[in-house]
Amino acid sequence: MPQVSMIPEPCRIVAVTAQNSRDIHFVVEAPKRGFTPEPGQFVMVSLPGIGEAPFSLAALPGEGAAAGTFEMLIRRIGRLTNLITQQKAGDVLYVRGPYGRRVEWDQFEDTNLLLLAGGLGLAPLRSFVRRALSRRDRFKRIDLLVGARSPDELLFRTDLLVWASRQDDVHVHLTVDAAREGWDGRIGVITSLLDGLALDSAGTVAFLCGPPVMYRHCLRRLLAMGLYEHNLWLTLERRMKCGLGLCGNCQMDGHYLCCEGPLVSWREVRHLREVV
Amino acid sequence: MDNEIYRLPRERLDALIGRLARDYRVVGPVKHGATWIWTDVRPGVPLALDYPTTMLPPRQFFAPMRETLFRYHRGDDGRFAFEEPASERPVALVGVHSCDLTSLRVLRAFHESSCRDRLVPGRLDRSFVVGLACWSPCLPESFCRDMGSLENESPASLYVYDIGSVLLLKVQTARGREILRDVGSLDAATPDELVALRKRLRARAESFPAHLQFAPEKLATSLKAAESDILWDATADRCLSCGRCNLVCPTCTCFDVCDQASLGGGDGSRVRSWTGCQVPGFSRVAGGHDFRPTRTQQLRYRIFRKGKYMPERHGVVGCTGCGRCATHCPTHISIREIFLQVGRAP
Numbered sequence: 001m002p003q004v005s006m007i008p009e010p011c012r013i014v015a016v017t018a019q020n021s022r023d024i025h026f027v028v029e030a031p032k033r034g035f036t037p038e039p040g041q042f043v044m045v046s047l048p049g050i051g052e053a054p055f056s057l058a059a060l061p062g063e064g065a066a067a068g069t070f071e072m073l074i075r076r077i078g079r080l081t082n083l084i085t086q087q088k089a090g091d092v093l094y095v096r097g098p099y100g101r102r103v104e105w106d107q108f109e110d111t112n113l114l115l116l117a118g119g120l121g122l123a124p125l126r127s128f129v130r131r132a133l134s135r136r137d138r139f140k141r142i143d144l145l146v147g148a149r150s151p152d153e154l155l156f157r158t159d160l161l162v163w164a165s166r167q168d169d170v171h172v173h174l175t176v177d178a179a180r181e182g183w184d185g186r187i188g189v190i191t192s193l194l195d196g197l198a199l200d201s202a203g204t205v206a207f208l209c210g211p212p213v214m215y216r217h218c219l220r221r222l223l224a225m226g227l228y229e230h231n232l233w234l235t236l237e238r239r240m241k242c243g244l245g246l247c248g249n250c251q252m253d254g255h256y257l258c259c260e261g262p263l264v265s266w267r268e269v270r271h272l273r274e275v276v
Numbered sequence: 277m278d279n280e281i282y283r284l285p286r287e288r289l290d291a292l293i294g295r296l297a298r299d300y301r302v303v304g305p306v307k308h309g310a311t312w313i314w315t316d317v318r319p320g321v322p323l324a325l326d327y328p329t330t331m332l333p334p335r336q337f338f339a340p341m342r343e344t345l346f347r348y349h350r351g352d353d354g355r356f357a358f359e360e361p362a363s364e365r366p367v368a369l370v371g372v373h374s375c376d377l378t379s380l381r382v383l384r385a386f387h388e389s390s391c392r393d394r395l396v397p398g399r400l401d402r403s404f405v406v407g408l409a410c411w412s413p414c415l416p417e418s419f420c421r422d423m424g425s426l427e428n429e430s431p432a433s434l435y436v437y438d439i440g441s442v443l444l445l446k447v448q449t450a451r452g453r454e455i456l457r458d459v460g461s462l463d464a465a466t467p468d469e470l471v472a473l474r475k476r477l478r479a480r481a482e483s484f485p486a487h488l489q490f491a492p493e494k495l496a497t498s499l500k501a502a503e504s505d506i507l508w509d510a511t512a513d514r515c516l517s518c519g520r521c522n523l524v525c526p527t528c529t530c531f532d533v534c535d536q537a538s539l540g541g542g543d544g545s546r547v548r549s550w551t552g553c554q555v556p557g558f559s560r561v562a563g564g565h566d567f568r569p570t571r572t573q574q575l576r577y578r579i580f581r582k583g584k585y586m587p588e589r590h591g592v593v594g595c596t597g598c599g600r601c602a603t604h605c606p607t608h609i610s611i612r613e614i615f616l617q618v619g620r621a622p
Contacts, residue, residue, distance in 0.1 A: 006345050006533075006546070007358045048348040048356045049537035049544050053562065077562050092355055212565060239561045241533040245390045247548075248530030249558065252567075254585035256390070273503070274559070274567045274577075 006242065008046055008094035009033065014069055015089050019155055022076040023120070024085040030061050030070050031095050037061075037070070038105075039127045040235050040263030043097035044243050045072070047087075051080045054240040056124035056262075057098070058156075064130030073123035073155065099243035103233075103263050105131065111205045111231075112141045114197075116218055118190055118210020122146055122155045124235050125209050129159075133169060142170045143197060147190030147210070150176050151183045173197075190214060191221045201226030209235045215276035219266060229267035236262045236275065280447035281470065282462040284436070289443070290319035292406075293370065295458045300368035300404055303337060305330060317370065325371055325438055328414035331604060333526030334376050335383060337367045338399045342549045345533070350542040366402035375418070375598040377407050377432055378425035379526030385592040386529055400431075404451065407432030411476065412483045415599040419612045421484040423492050423597030437473055444473055487612055490619045492593045495583035502618040505572050511614065512571040514607040515554065521578065521601035521609070522552020527586075527594045530558070553578050579614055 015027040037043075037060050046052030055072045059065035076085045087093065113132055117125040125144075132142055144163065148154045154174065164172040173193045175186040186192070190210070204227055208218055215234055222232055238250035240258045250257035253272040257264075269275045284292070296302045297318060304317040305327040312327040314334060332341075348356045372380075380400060387396040407429055410420075420426040429435045433452030437444040444465050447453050456462065465473070490498070522528045532551040537544035551558060554575070559568035568574055586594030595611060602610040 005360065007360065010355050046535075046546075048350075048546070049535050049541050051535050052533060052546070075562075081562070094356065212567075237561050237565075238559075238567070241531065241548075244393060246387070246393050246529065246531070247533065248553065249532075251553075251581075251585075253580070254589045274573060 006096065006244075008044065008052070008096040010092045011095045013087055013089050013091050013093060014066075016087065019073070019157075020152060022085075023155060024074050024076065025058070025156075026072045026074060026084075026093075027065065027069050028072065028093055028095065030068055031097070035061065035070070035098065037098035038102040039131045040103055040124065040233075041098040041100040042240070042243075042258075042262060043070070043072070043095050044099065044240070045084065046094045047080065047083055048094060050083050052094075052241075053080050054099075054238075054243070054258075056127075056235065058123045058126045059130055060127050063134050064127060071126075073120065073126075075120055097243065099240070099258055100262055101260055101264075105135075108205050109138045111139060111203050112143070112200055113139050114143050114145070114199065114204050114206040114222075116145045116147075116190060116206060116208045116210065116214070118147045118214040119149065119153065120155070121209030121211075121214070121235075123209075125207060126156055126159065128207050129163065129170065133163075133166075136169055140203070143173065144170055145173045145190055145193040146175070147193070147214070148174075148176050149178065151179050151185070189217070191217050194218075194221055194225065199225060199227075202228065205231045205233065207233045207235070212276045219276075223266075229270060230265050232266035234264055234266065234269070234276070236264060236269075238262070280453070281465040281473075282445045282447070282456070283465050283469065284443040284445045284462060286443060288459065288462070289323060289325075291459045292455070293317060293323070294319045295455055296368040296370070296404060299366070301365040302368045302370060304370040314369070323371060325408060325436070325443075327371070329373065329375075329418075329598065329600065331524055331600065333379060333524065333598070333600065334369055334372060335379065335526055335528075337369065338380070338383060338396050338403070339529065339531070339550075342547055344545045344547055347545045348543060366404070367399070368404040368406070370406040371408040371436070372405055372432065373408055373410050373414070373598075374428045375420040375423075375425045375596040376526055377405070377430060378420075378423075378428045378596040379598070380405065380431055381428075382527040382586070382590075382592045382594060382596065383529070384431075385590045386527070386586070389590045404455070405432045405434075407435040409435070409437045409477075409480075411438075411480055413485075415603050417602035417610060417612060418597060418599030419487045420597040420599075421481065422486060422488040422612075422615075423593065423595055425596045425598075426480075426484060437476070439469065439472055439476060442469065444469060488616055488619055492583075492595070493587070494619065495593060495615065496587050498615075498618045498621065499580055499584045502621060503576070505576075507618075508572045508576045511609055512575040514609055515571045515575055516606055517554055517556050517571060517574070518606060519552045519555040520604045520606070521611075522554050523550055524600040524604050525552075526596055526598055526600070527582070528552055553581070575609070579611065582611070583615065583618075 009031040059071035241247040245256040245259040433449040435446040531548040582594035
């Protein structure tokens, strides 16, 4: 086993776009050393002197992001993200990774894909949508369910518009918890989007990412609809400090989420405590 | 090598330390006020071979309490450059009790079977360990015999039995023999001394009362049946979340990572430092959600990690029975008492 360095690589920011006052979309040059992430993996991003944190990938190199770059959505929520989101194109972020489990996509072929994204959960699931669309002929029907607190908080609107215009490829369903006048879409929690869906429950694979409360309700609902436990995939969130299965911060029971996750199937983790 | 037992007159201990100092940073138990600590020793420093135990475990030399992962420096182009610290002098520990020897095996098992670390196993590989037999429990809370660590004599290149009149030194590795050769000629233990040693080893078991009524391997199964919150609430209610149990534990491995910047901000270090699952915020994520927010969950997690998750994932029980956590707990939460209770359950 080689010693794995925690030294990051300087990666230039290619573009920065504010999606709203606190969610900032970054396009970043990928690390040079073997950066071939799979959907669901994550990177550790730092600014020396400020700190380091894990971030999911909103687009992978050559698959939604231009070759040699990757994308992240970073919410301004603490000291580190405040400073990262002040960086501009041409500035440098310090990146190491990708970390986490590589889930083989062959197993999802010839199934229906159902993606449920709550709030910021759309960021990692965006790379799943991009992956699916890049190999569109290998999957059957694709549904993307997106929930946000309000219309203003809907993320990746350009993508949502583009995808919504490609009805044959992906069915986009939106809902918001509350809206002012002018929103003619649906109002309600994300599970309400499942009401109108006629799913082939045995042949559907679901990917979920959102706040813990969303997992709890969606899991119950999807299981009741007859989806198999091994077909329910969650991307979980923990505050990894190393990414190497050492620091213990992401441990759930005997599982290290930085190695055996963050993308896990419900069958693998349902017997563990403190999952969602 | 079992028969390679030599007499080491006490005054020759300095010669051994002097020999080790040529190749290693030598540390041992030394009296420090009312307590004993692991610290650097050299010939002439009185090594407290009669020490009960130390508060901080030997893991401090393999996964230090604070350790620089790398230094960073901002160059003229504004970019940071990184530099890993130079490799340090390997360490020789003289006088490691059996429970702490066991903890070194646990640390190795953890790091070698966890995803990919060579830092700690590398230090263990380069180190030299002199073990030391115990004759009586060092703390009221210790239960090393129950956890199977009292009899453990590895990993130690040399193992010392203090039989009063003289130290008996057992050679356990080729490296141990090599070091000893340089110390000068030593007489083999006399038949009388070997008989005395065997007697003491036989009598030892009686001075260590048996606390648990089951083998440590059974813990995982017993704990599995003891998941319910109500079994943990009363004990957890006493927990102050101070994290002392984590810090004094010889097998705890969790760490935090933070940057220590110079005042100018242009250079500094990224440092990893001990933290633990009992410390508030350990399981908190960005935005404030905590996946293990209650003391009941946290206490159960700590005990389960030692007794269930470590055996299942790393093949070793995570508790050596050293008794440090209970001894230093401000509200006397005793892991031995908890093990006893879960083991008793039908």
